[in-house]
Amino acid sequence: MAGKSPPPSASSLPALRWGRACACGLPCPELMPTRIRSNGMSIALLVNQFVSTVIAAVFLPTVGQHGYAAMFFFWAGCTVIYFLTAAFLLPETKGKTLEEIEAHFRR
Template identity: 90%
Template sequence: MTALLAAGLLFRSAEGEQRDVRPVLQARVQSDGLALRLSDDTLRSLGVSDGSPVQLTVAYAYGPFTNVQTRRSDDAALPELRMRREDTVQPDSVIGAFFRKLHLNPFADPAEGLRAPLTIERADIAAVPSSAHGWQVALAMCLFVASFAVGPGVCVWLALSELMPTRIRSNGMSIALLVNQFVSTMIAALFLPTVGQYGYATMFFAWAGCTVVYFLTAAFLLPETKGKTLEEIEAHFGRK
């Protein structure tokens, strides 16, 4: 929790300096597309004139299809930020089209994305964080990974394998693994859209809240199983 809070506060300190330039970019949209480089002229139009390195983050959408791009003015290559429908709207797969006919496909309909105009949902520009800021974020992330490896990463699977009755353990672990992979997939799918809309700080604060729930569950609801056999653990829950 401490590591996630630290990372969230670090991101918050950087994102707190962001300035909204969405109206400027939306006005530059032509033919449902936009292409720009962070040249001196572009930076002046965005209100940056002191020559300091800045970072532009843009979240945009074609109907239900969203995307996020970031560019830095101190990038030597100065790559073009290009928003095009064909790069954002993904074609439907064979499986997706089949389930869509049955009205069971939960994912976005490509037909809606092909009709929708380009909408700039968020566009923020801010100074590029210092290298010290980057090292602090990296340290917080390494601390979280190390803590997770000796905490929830082990405790959850150990608890499941010990607390499930022997007669259903194989089926129960299979279901637990399926749920775990489903949640992991949802996290990966929602990460970039959430960051694009609300920033990195919001995401890390949310996960810090999840660690509080885990701590309370592990501290007050999970029984101590050290030195006990599986049969003794099962008998303990049988008495409950």
């Protein structure tokens, strides 16, 4: 069985959880003001679950038509986009108060 791809759950699931889910789950609570944090996180998690459902529905038909390599390169591209977004658009929050973070977004 040399050269056979690992099952999708062994290779793509950790990448999805560490990529897309972290992009939603880590910065959102830190960047939202306290008064709207619970509503904002509810909406963010609802969108996250919806996207996960769409991915689960589309994954096997896409692999059947285009193969695992196409899915790998697509998710690799998404990971690059997530990284660039986090690196260049999200502010550093270490040692800052919520007021300072809010002031950053007002600019």
